[in-house]
Amino acid sequence: MVPKGWERKALDEVSNVIDCKHRTPKYVGSGIPLVSPGTIKWGAIDLESPTKRVTTEEYESLMDHCTVEYGDLVLSRNQSVGIASFVDSDKPFVLGQDTVLVKPKGSDPRFLFYNLQSIDTQKTIFKLAGGSTFSRINLGDIRKLKAIYPPLAEQQKIAKILSTWDKAISTTERLIENSTQQKKALMQQLLTGKKRLLDDEGKRFEGEWEEVKLSAVAQITMGSSPKSEAYNDVGDGLPLLQGNADIKNRKSAPRIYTSQITKECHIGDILFSVRAPVGTVAISNHHACIGRGIAAIKVKKNYSQDFLYQWLLSFETKWERYSQGSTFEAVNSNDIKSLNLSVPNPNEQQKIATVLTNADNEIELLEQQLADLQQEKKALMQVLLTGKKRVVVDGEGV
Incomplete structure (x- = not known):
């Protein structure tokens, strides 16, 4: 009508x-x-x-x-x-x-x-x-x-209202981009020791960082896929994480379950994609079964899980370089275990992790604000462009 x-x-x-x-x-x-x-x-x-x-x-x-x-x-x-x-x-x-x-x-x-x-x-x-x-x-x-x-004057008023939402969306997108770039710069400085933070007494951290392999600081569990006949969508067994499709927004997002349990991950474990695209990392918020496309990583005593997660994030784009110019389609446990990294003492690890986690939280908050704005604009378009809600041409507001 x-x-x-x-x-x-x-x-x-x-x-x-x-x-x-x-x-x-x-x-x-x-x-x-x-x-x-x-x-x-x-x-x-x-x-x-x-x-x-x-x-x-x-x-x-x-x-x-x-x-x-x-x-x-x-x-x-x-x-x-x-x-x-x-x-x-x-x-x-x-x-x-x-x-x-x-x-x-x-x-x-x-x-x-x-x-x-x-x-x-x-x-x-x-x-x-x-x-x-x-x-x-x-x-x-x-x-x-x-x-x-509608008549031209009403078109102009509707367009003005929707443009206001677009400006807010664009502003939020720029804030996300700026915050993301700032976080990348922080990672480059903090995870390499180029910038040292202050300890609890207000003094700059000192001392050499320890050169280690990933296998020295973490337990790495490579996934193993259950038989396909064990898959189900009724919640029988454990959620199954098979690869990047089961990771969303840096969190586990299983789509199916399996009644046959092979290898497992637990809440708080770092999930690592071992198949293309290799190196994607996330945090598990499930006790789940992990298939061949995923490895689960948990730090050993005296190392920070949050620090290691941030370090692996910083390494996501470096796999091609690590493979000397060839693009990995998959990595095995030796590829992962042999990764070299430098780690400071536990207190400095945790300080670095806190700063970078706070940066992640700020970006996540902005992304949620962006999603809310986009949803609000979509709902507003639906009522304004159909005439279900009429604007006041000579006044202000909807």
Whole structure:
């Protein structure tokens, strides 16, 4: 049902939908960026990431049929079908194949942008693309996309409200990125001894760190897979952790159970992925059975579990270097046991672990705030873009 004062219109009634030129240009090392479906994301158009670039002559040839302006949208026709980027820059770019330019006419650009994101529009696009986000949608179907549109003033107010949420989301994303980079810098300084913390008496820690192999500081249990007929989803036996699919947000997240118990991990153990991608680490929050894709690591006396977890986190990206240029598809127990690391005394280990764990907690809190904002925006879009909740055009608020 169309709300009072709203109208159902096709996309080509509220915008000009302009196709790209269907030819592959000659690419150059540096030049004007080409925006392709793979580089289109919800949000401001990204002109930094595209690696495909063309000369000024190619740009003029490929873009002589249209002029891109602030507020236009670039929509993907394949790969991530129906995703659009908002043009908020006057920098030139080329429309790559399977992209279209959407130029609003008589409609608010931001409202149109949010309307394309709406649940109803995305469901329609998904259906027209053959039920796959990696299929393809025809140009004619794009132009005929139907949606409901309020008067322009109401469009502008809705867009303003949703833009406020987007700004909060972008701010939180930047905070997460900054906090993540700061944590990486801390790991580099603290886990190598380049920066020493203060002890309980306020004095800087001193002394040489101990050079050891991982097997000297921890007990390593390699997983062993139960027989497949022992798998179940009714809770019979123990949860089964088989690999990266059973690790989410640095915690164990088992999907099935097994009635045959082979090797086990316990709550608080470090989980280590031994198959591609090798080296992913997490903390187990389950007493579980571990399959061949997982190893469980528990420190020995006088060593800090939290310190070792942080050290293994810092090593996640170094497996390729460790293997002298070849990418591991799997590692065995000797590969893991032979890892060399430097460890300070137990008190300094714990101090370092506390600082880095606090940094993780701050990032986790920001990530939860981001998830909450995204969910709130999604719910708000659902009621505002359908007219279930009307805005006060001449006042403030919803």
